[in-house]
Amino acid sequence: MRIIPGEIKTGQLHAYLLGAVAPRPICFASTIDSNGVPNLAPFSFFNVFGSNPPVLVFSPARRVRDNTVKHTLDNIYATKEVVVNVVSYDMVQQTSLASCEYPADVDEFVKAGFTPLASEFVKPFRVKESPAQLECKVLQVIETGQNGGAGNLIICEIVCMHLDDNVLDEHGKIDPHKIDLVARMGGDHYCRASGAAVFDVPKPNLQLGIGVDALPQNIRNSTILTGNELGMLGNSTAIPVVGEMLYDDRLTEIMREYEQDETGRRNALHAYAKDLLQRHELDKAWQVLLSGE
Secondary structure (H helix, E strand, C coil): CCCCCCCCCHHHHHHHHHHHCCCEECEEEEEECCCCCEEEEEECCEEEEEECCEEEEECCCCCCCCCCCCHHHHHHHHHCEEEEECCEHHHHHHHHHHCCCCCCCCCHHHHHCCCEECCCCCCCCEECCCCEEEEEEEEEEEECCCCCCCCEEEEEEEEEEEECHHHECCCCCECHHHHCEEEECCCCCEEEECHHHCCCCCCCCCCCCCCHHHCCHHHHCCCCCCHHHHHHHHCCCCCCCCCCCCCCHHHHHHHHHCCCCHHHHHHHHHHHHHHHHHCCCHHHHHHHHHHCC
8 A cells, every 4th residue: 555645535644644653652641721720631642752851742633623723732832831641551541531522621630530649840730540740841832734633742841750669670660561551553442561562672782783684694594584583693793603502302303303304404493493582592592593504
């Protein structure tokens, strides 16, 4: 499929964008209007864009269907303050409820059953149930257009961050399984960023990885190993020297079974290495692969 903006309806393009650019973290924005009435609304056009100064940006886009703007944007213009609360799995249904288009004088804290907490540096309330609450001053609002679907980039500086101690590990860092965040996908779909959904990818070495192009040709052209697995091997700083292999049962079995079949032996070794890589046993995977050379 090939999509050119302007050649399809904005609503269709909007749906494709939400499905393709995902998952997106959720900004649960707390604001107040000029009369002090609180407002809560979630937005998934959101992320952080720096730490010195700490800056986040979110966008309450103009509604596609009727080109109206949301109360959050009106309140931002009125007060230049906002609290961004992250959304955990335990509060996602209430957060969705707060997205209903209630009249401006309706308090979504009450409607959605959330507990307001006084902020320290800004007037909008924090959401007690949120495991991380970011008090922000608005630096700038950039309107990207005047038609339905246009974004309004609200650029904020974080002036205070509140963390629930219960989401921290023994080293004082945020544990993804404890904070249990959710994110938006396309349509009605969400995803939960904890449990089996969380996996680790080691950051690249401070020294340069050798790269996929430097792998031995039979490994690089493997019909068994995927691009992900080649990437793991390519992140090594050097091709290791094959030492004396401690043959385990599987390796011994492969060597015996395919003693007279070079292609079969290579494929079996690659399949075994693939399993080792999936278990993050990189050194052993290298030894298995190179033993077939």
